[in-house]
Amino acid sequence: MNTLTKAIAITTLTLSSIGLASASNVIVPSDNYVTTKLCVVASEGSKAKLFRAIKKAGLSKHYVTENVKCNEMNLISFIEQYGTNVEKMNNFLTNGKYSNNADVANVAAL
Numbered sequence: 001m002n003t004l005t006k007a008i009a010i011t012t013l014t015l016s017s018i019g020l021a022s023a024s025n026v027i028v029p030s031d032n033y034v035t036t037k038l039c040v041v042a043s044e045g046s047k048a049k050l051f052r053a054i055k056k057a058g059l060s061k062h063y064v065t066e067n068v069k070c071n072e073m074n075l076i077s078f079i080e081q082y083g084t085n086v087e088k089m090n091n092f093l094t095n096g097k098y099s100n101n102a103d104v105a106n107v108a109a110l
Contacts, residue, residue: 076098
């Protein structure tokens with residue numbers, strides 16, 4: 001019985017540490033620019049927070065989508081690479097016109 005308890009405890013600790021090791025990266029702003037703050041908020045995956053941040057900055061969704069650069073990427077690409085709730089966030093920014101399918105994007109570009 002004592003060996004079984006130790007085995008269960010070790011298994012539980014191992015599984016817990018795996019969960020901590022696979023935690024997602026946290027985006028940290030490197031300056032206090034409004035656009036940097038927008039990038040951080042966009043990567044968090046909350047449409048409501050992003051909407052409030054855009055309005056607080058006095059900008060429009062269209063302007064932010066077309067002009068804001070995050071790590072030398074447009075905001076849509078930045079969210080695809082670093083964000084959570086990628087499809088939901090990018091659909092919000094593009095008014096439902098976002099598609100993460102590369103084939104569709106290539107056909108549309110032709």
